[in-house]
Amino acid sequence: xxxxxxxxxxxxxxxxxxxxxxxxxxxxxxxxxxxxxxxxxxxxxxxxxxxxxxxxxxxxxxxxxxxxxxxxxxxxxxxxxxxxxxxxxxxxxxxxxxxxxxxxxxxxxxxxx
Amino acid sequence: xxxxxxxxxxxxxxxxxxxxxxxxxxxxxxxxxxxxxxxxxxxxxxxxxxxxxxxxxxxxxxxxxxxxxxxxxxxxxxxxxxxxxxxxxxxxxxxxxxxxxxxxxxxxxxxxxxxxx
Numbered sequence: 768x769x770x771x772x773x774x775x776x777x778x779x780x781x782x783x784x785x786x787x788x789x790x791x792x793x794x795x796x797x798x799x800x801x802x803x804x805x806x807x808x809x810x811x812x813x814x815x816x817x818x819x820x821x822x823x824x825x826x827x828x829x830x831x832x833x834x835x836x837x838x839x840x841x842x843x844x845x846x847x848x849x850x851x852x853x854x855x856x857x858x859x860x861x862x863x864x865x866x867x868x869x870x871x872x873x874x875x876x877x878x879x880x
Numbered sequence: 881x882x883x884x885x886x887x888x889x890x891x892x893x894x895x896x897x898x899x900x901x902x903x904x905x906x907x908x909x910x911x912x913x914x915x916x917x918x919x920x921x922x923x924x925x926x927x928x929x930x931x932x933x934x935x936x937x938x939x940x941x942x943x944x945x946x947x948x949x950x951x952x953x954x955x956x957x958x959x960x961x962x963x964x965x966x967x968x969x970x971x972x973x974x975x976x977x978x979x980x981x982x983x984x985x986x987x988x989x990x991x992x993x994x995x996x997x
Contacts, residue, residue, distance in 0.1 A: 798978055800986065809970065810923075810988040855922060859978030866911070866930055866977040867938055868986070872922040 769794050771858050773871035780846050781879055788874045790839040790856035798859040799832050799839045800868070803852045810855065846878045882906050884989035886971050892995045893961040901956040901992050903971030911977045912954040914946065916967040923970065929954055930977050961996045968993050
């Protein structure tokens with residue numbers, strides 16, 4: 768069974784600082800997704816990582832995937848208050864007829880002035 | 881193009897009542913899924929569908945039924961509501977299942993907040 772673990776679960780950082788959120792998954796997966804959720808809102812897709820070594824960047828966020836280490840990272844550069852949200856990673860199973868997406872528990876990011 | 885729509889936005893039920901949460905998408909997506917979100921638990925998959933007439937169970941299917949008679953609609957039925965089903969429910973859709981060999985963004989609906997007393 769695929770398990771997805773994120774850390775940290777809570778992250779409080781100052782504006783202008785850099786930090787990384789880690790997403791580990793337990794079995795083979797060749798798709799990794801990152802989502803953002805604002806309080807009381809739905810999920811917004813940030814990145815879809817399709818292959819080993821994939822790197823995608825959007826503004827101050829950069830995501831990468833290492834399928835050999837079963838690890839994806841979401842790096843935040845020079846954080847601003849608008850990035851405060853909960854970030855989820857999710858992995859899809861890569862074998863058989865399994866079409867499920869498994870989510871991590873989320874990282875609540877608070878960026879303080 | 882409305883994307884993924886869900887109704888109702890809020891619902892309060894009494895234990896034992898049944899109801900249907902509606903989900904519809906107008907993007908001609910084959911893959912649709914239902915999740916529940918509980919504090920500290922992330923999102924957990926309830927049921928999913930890879931096309932009209934095809935559904936399968938996710939991680940937490942007990943107490944829920946689904947059907948997919950059309951590409952557009954994927955309703956979730958609570959058979960006999962229990963307080964443990966108090967949660968926020970999200971419907972999502974994507975062109976292909978998550979494993980497809982293509983960029984495959986999932987679109988989420990706005991959610992339904994359900995309280996079971």
